Amino acid sequence: MNIVIASLIPVIIVLCYYTYKSNQYEVDTARYIAKVLAAGLFICFTVIFEGLCTTPEMSHVAYGLYFAGTDWLMYHLMRFLIVYIGKDPDIYMNKVVWWIIFGWDSVYICSNVYHRLAFDVVETAFNGLTIFKFEAGRYFFVHMIPIYGLILASIVLLLYKTVKEPGIFRKKYYPFLILIVAIVLCNAYCMFFGTSLDISVYGYAFGAICLHYFALIFIPKELVGRTLALASDNSVEGLIIFSSSQCIYTNKSVRTMLGMETEDALRESTVLMEDFDLQHLDQYDDITYTKTFVLNDVKVYLKIFFKRIEDEKQRYLGSFFSIMDMTEEIATLERERFQATHDELTGLFNREYFYTRAEQMIREKSDTEFLLLCSDIARFKLVNDLFGQYTGDVILKRIADALRAHCGRDTVYGRLGDDHFALLLPKERFQEEYFLHLSEELTRIDNEAEFPLVTHVGVYEVTNRSMPVSAMCDRADMAIMTVKGEFTNRIAYYNEGMRQAVLREQAMLGELDGALENEELTIYLQPQVDANRRILGAEALVRWVHPGKGVIPPADFISVFEKNGVIAKMDIHIWRLACRLLRKWQDAGETERYISVNISPNDFFFFDIFDQFTSLVREYGINPSKLRLELTETAAMGDPEKLTCLIDRLHEAGFVVEMDDFGSGYSSLNLLKDMNVDVIKMDMRFLEKTDHLKRSETILEFMINLSKKLGVEVVCEGVETEEQVSFLRSVGCEVFQGYFYSEPVSVQAFEALVEQ
Ligand code: C2E
Ligand code: CA
Ligand code: CA
DSSP, X not given: OHHHHHHHHHHHHHHHHHHHHHHHOOSHHHHHHHHHHHHHHHHHHHHHHHHHOOSHHHXXXXXXXXXXXXXXXXXXXXXXXXXXXXXXXXXXXXXXXXXXXXXXXXXXXXXXXXXXXXXXXXXXEETTEEEEEEEEOTTHHHHHHHHHHHHHHHHHHHHHHHHHSOHHHHTTTHHHHHHHHHHHHHHHHXXXXXXXXXXXXXXXHHHHHHHHIIIIIIHHHHHHHHHHHHHHHHSSSEEEEEETTEEEEEOHHHHHHTTOSSGGGGGGOHHHHTTOOGGGGGXXXXXXXXXXXXXXXXXXXXXXXXXXXXXXXXXXXXXXXXXXXXXXXXXHHHHHHHHHHBOTTTOSBOHHXXXXXXXXXXXXXXXXXXXXXXXXXXXXXXXXXXXXXXXXXXXXXXXXXXXXXXXXXXXXEEEEETTEEEEEEEGGGOOXXXXXXXXXXXXXXXXXXXSOOOEEEEEEEOOOTTSOHHHHHHHHHHHHHHHTTOSSOOEEEOOHHHHHHHHHHHHHHHHHHHHHHTTOEEEEEEEEEETTOOEEEEEEEEEEEETTTEEEOGGGTHHHHHHTTOHHHHHHHHHHHHHHHHHHHHHTTOOSOEEEEEOOTTHHHHSOHHHHHHHXXXXXXXXXXXXXXXXXXXGGTSOHHHHHHHHHHHHHTTOEEEEEEETSXXXXXXHHHHOOOSEEEEOGGGTSOOTTHHHXXXXXXXXXXXXXXXXXXXXXXXXXXXXXXXXXXXXXXXXXXXXXXXXXXXXXXXXXXXXX
16 A cells, blocks of 8 residues: 555645645736646545545545546636636636535435445455455446536537637647547546556546646747737838857748748848858847848838847847838838939929028038029919919929029029029029020910019129028018019129018008007198188098108008008008098088098908998098099009999999099090099199100190080199199190199198188
């Protein structure tokens, strides 16, 4: 019997060791394994107890405990398997039910000594010793049913999993399937055919090792390894792993990246061999670097990361390369950089980048004298409106192509936006005629000779090299401003006076709002008289009574306001002053005298003129016929039909409409035909002293006659001398305005004049 005990001691030690080890793992499975092993340990002790029995009664108890042990072994094994396949044992194996079943069976089998229903023991001799051999009783099956039920269930479960699971997971179940079947077969053989000693108990030691090894070590590690390999095959990052000097792994990405068919091809891949001796990787330190190479005629950008693998004592074990293909990122980066620095339509430098490059050029070529040119196409917005965006784009691209073709490496050029181009070029290379000719050629709309585009060029000579290029462009633009609207003068050279003028204009614009509020902008009145010098009315002319600069004439600010789109603000203010005055006169009983106000052609862009004036006369409660409206011929340039219609509506509303500066435009007679104006004011220039006095007088006479025939009243402006008056009277003019009678005077002075 000592042999039995002796032979079981290693088994017990193994079981103890693995029970203890399993308990140290922090995974769930390990806890269940520990329980299975503890049950196995218990069974081993019962087997020893069996061997030590000296009476049949003791043997009954020993066998009883042994069978009870198998109950709980199976119970825990089943629970382990459920956890192992990833399910919750409390759901799939009701604890209470199985505790009742196995608890009852344990009591039943352990109390066999009293009822002897399950088994019996027979005294036999074995190797000269007396042992008690087990013999199954009539009701032994009662104990066997739950046990074999569970065994069957576990085998079915494992079989099912081995069939169902994908390849790499099957391995998880084979060892346990084999183990259970082997132990059961062995146990059944011992029980029913073999010796009294259950040799399957020895299998427990083996089983414990297997259980521990497969459930906790080998399979998890293998799974991790295989899953990592799969994951790394799917990763975009390339991976090459060397164990000492041998390549043990390459993933799919790196093989595609380096154009290798198989893992072996790494030896032929020169990409790494250029930088590393692959046989002696242990001599390199960790490094990250980028590299380009050509694969199938395509330039590939790689980011290579080399890292040593060392054990805890810094002994070299191997190394790995992690490689990223940066080709696309770099291409995107370059594309983005291009987009950020270039104009989309023309591909030229954009504004910011032009500044940067021009500044660089000025800095680098310190001996070269430079000119900065800016160009502007007059009425370019109209091109888009009239001929479509496509035509506009074609012109811009043509300019860009020409710049590319004509400019050398010593020139920087770009598109600053819209139709503005700029270039910085050495002074010696600049030829005015050439540039003018080129700009004319380029800005021609095909098949549209009737819409000539004019390009204005502003030139700034780079005298102050440290000035920001943006400021140089502003100066070139200032030069353009001085020739804007001119057709013959298309190039202008910046000078300091231009800047002063612009600064003055800016100051004026800045002061406008305050001036309106403080009524610094006010009206002067210039009388209009009849042949008997009786004052019929007056023209309201704006004056800026500046607190510092005195009375500023409109010539100094009207064009500035018009250019900057604020003239309407000023005009409405003046019209209100005129209305207020008319109201004052009306309240004083003076209902005959009228005031003419000027309407700038620009006002048409800002207001509905009709709405403005009708609501003004309503607001001030004045007679519309006393507020005369002076339009100029240029107002009709935009849309003559619309103007005709407006004049008709103003008439209907009771206003008197005057055509100012008549004869100064190009199509005056035409206008007279179409526009139903009440008054024309002859352009002052007809009265100016000239060598062709006779011709002027003839024209005046003709036009006055014509107007009278058309029923239009004529006002002659700019009357300065007695002779002029008598001439005008002789040709039938009835209303006069000019210095001969009075200069424009303040309202107070005008009222005093009327009193006389
Ligand atoms: P305009 O409408 O042709 O006004 C007549 C200009 O001729 C006035 O100049 C007036 O002072 C001047 N003038 C009058 N009689 C004589 C004369 O006998 N000899 C000479 N040489 N000149 C004479 P002013 O006041 O300097 O106005 C200049 C221009 O400014 C005006 O020309 C008009 O176009 C514009 N303007 C004046 N006030 C306003 C206004 O309130 N709004 C707008 N939009 N423009 C205005
Ligand atoms: Ca006028
Ligand atoms: Ca006038």
